[in-house]
Amino acid sequence: MRMLLLSNSRDPSGNYLVHARSAWSEIARGCRTALFFPFAGTTMGWDDYLALVREALAALQLDIRGAHHCDAPATAVAQADLLLVGGGNTFRLLHELRRRGWLAPIRHAVCNGKPYVGWSAGTVVATPSIATTNDMPIIDPGGLEALGVFPLQVNAHYHDALPPGHQGESRRQRIAEYLVLHPGATVLGLPEGNWIEVRDGQCHLCGPHPTWLFRSGIDPVALGQGLLPAA
């Protein structure tokens, strides 16, 4: 499997899909066509979202098609050299992928070597379930189970700050709640600016910040760049 899973889409200056460029070039090498899934977009129309992504990735010289214009998921996935799953609302993304019949074709293709790039919601939907998303459940996704092509849970946009005086749960507390109900799971807290590369059967943590690893019964572990340690 080959995957590039980004925590987020913008660099600290707000520029769209400009970081992790060498990882993008690596995973897109030899690809001529790509299929983009805009379904997480909710306040932005899906054609506008497609145009934004085409412009941001122009240097990769890909012919990018929008999945919202495709009626035959299995065929569309087979015809694309690269799958791109964009961020937005994770519940909306999973809802649309499920009801439009994309989950099985994507899962099959990625497990058979089709490269996959996700960012934010597109990263979370690659994991076993969307149970560690930060998003608001604006629509019922028909079950939390997701693609499961990446074996660990991911919390994207990871940080542990709270606005001053705020009494809601911190991100660590929320992940701790998840681990109470799922004591065998592993959650990666992927800060903004970081990403995961899956290649040659291995998982590499990349980016400027520590990535946090959460498991039941142990303190959170800060991991630097490099190969993810085996469980």
Add this chain to the structure above:
Amino acid sequence: MRMLLLSNSRDPSGNYLVHARSAWSEIARGCRTALFFPFAGTTMGWDDYLALVREALAALQLDIRGAHHCDAPATAVAQADLLLVGGGNTFRLLHELRRRGWLAPIRHAVCNGKPYVGWSAGTVVATPSIATTNDMPIIDPGGLEALGVFPLQVNAHYHDALPPGHQGESRRQRIAEYLVLHPGATVLGLPEGNWIEVRDGQCHLCGPHPTWLFRSGIDPVALGQGLLPAA
């Protein structure tokens, strides 16, 4: 219907269930027994949660029973003078209420005048759906539909701050996403320290901060204390 719906449980100093005391006294007047639902508690055991609530509400001189010890929901609800639904994880709360058969008995009792107090998750679960919660979906609630005894969606712990540099969605953006998919809905953004009182067929907004009203196609409206304007 008589309801007291608090945004949160602690005052700015961290003291538990001490604010809105006159509203508590008002709704608990004449009540001798209460039924407490601890199901939103996840990192805290339910017996510990029950003990915490009993201690916090000692001045009300209520005999408070824990719903996790009751096998017959309809009977337990009928025997209680007051229903108390505590905060924690909203998905866990709805999951347990649904699978243990509490939703219909609570709904029936509240619609027939049984007083209901909720805080945080206990407030959100009183609304039509939990689709405007801030919580992490740590378990599938079996559908987002909730008690629906309060007619508007509520976002508890409402604020619109983001940690510096954070690129995830703000609360307003999340609510805007919800309204794209549910254009006929109304969402109340209830800041910490505020609460809602429902009595005599009317809904009163209370507490020191503005409560925000969100509807599709209009700018958010800051509402002061007093009667909620009719739709």
